[in-house]
Amino acid sequence: MPIVSDIAALREARARLPGRVALVPTMGNLHAGHFSLVRAARERADSVAVSIFVNPLQFGPGEDYADYPRTLEDDAAALAEEGVDLVFAPDRRRMYPYGDSATRVTVGEGAEILCGEFRPGHFEGVTTVVAMLLNLVRPDVAVFGEKDYQQLVLIRRMAADLHFPTEIAGAPTVREDDGLAMSSRNQYLSAAERASAPELYAALREAAERLRAGERDYAAIEAAGLARLSAAGFRPDYFTVLSPDLRRPDAAAGEWRVLAAGRLGRARLIDNLAVAAA
Known part of the structure; x- marks a missing residue:
């Protein structure tokens, strides 16, 4: 399973993926919820790529960007066991070569309510990085969890507005035995x-x-x-x-x-x- 961080290497590896390609974007620190997305992606495609990138644009002042758990080695081993075909794990500089204040992708209606009200700029960071990933990986389908339902709705709108040829698929929330939705922040x-x-x-x-x-x-x-x-x-x-x-x-x-x-x-x-x- 190739693990690439460079954009050129990603494009080369992507070109070698056979058939229909699915992308699962993540910020790493993977748990059973993420692996359910990988399996949902496998049901929809012949090849599965997973991105691991803690995106600074979607964190506000005082949030946990610096402390967000980064576990690339463990994540990569688990993804290999899941049969993932490609992992893209860029650093901040490769994703934002001109700094974090470069081009942004904004979805208007629906981005300022709910989590958008309490995390100003969050969804602009999400839609910006997802647009970049769709452009870089060029997947036939991208899979997102329904736990982040507002995010799923906005990404669908963004993909439609910008005419990405990628299907945006939602996958059910995975829960602990007592009903708590799985999340890296539960720790x-x-x-x-x-x-x-x-x-x-x-x-x-x-x-x-x-x-x-x-x-x-x-x-x-x-x-x-x-x-x-x-x-x-x-x-x-x-x-x-x-x-x-x-x-x-x-x-x-x-x-x-x-x-x-x-x-x-x-x-x-x-x-x-x-x-x-x-």
Whole structure:
């Protein structure tokens, strides 16, 4: 399995990949959720490439860019076991040769709400690096996890707006036995915080049950979710009921996404659930 960091070497290795090619973009420190994306990519393509790059553009001031766990050697070994065909692991200089303030890719509608409200500039950093990766790897399909649902929606919009010939596929959230969505940032949780963390998923499930039961008072459902998170020790950023395209649903809606984010100790956790009327 080639592991390349240079752009020219990437292009040479990409040219040798047979058949339909899938890309799984990651920031490394891989866990079972990432490997589920690799397997979903394998189902959609003949060759699978994985990128590992801790992207500075999507971290704001005071966030964990410097501390974000970097485990390339372990990640590469695990990806080889998964049968990945190519790993692209560039450094900051190769991705941004003219500095971090160079060209940006911005998605307008939907980028300033939810996580975008609490992490200004985050999604501009995400869409910029994903556009670069799609340009460099030229995959037929790129696979992203539904845990980062807002990110998935915005990347789909960006790819459509810029006419990338790449299918943007979502893959289901992978959870721990107690429901907590898998995330590299879960390791920031203390033992007590880890015990409280599943309340995020539980609050989403409670909201989903109320929607399926016919309740349409979205404000009341959201208030209950925020209260449950606060009682569990979270500092919630948001708990909201939206349509699948991240707009405010009306009372006649039959499909929703319930989305939530909050801080628990040092960790910022996000999660969401798809809900359909019973």
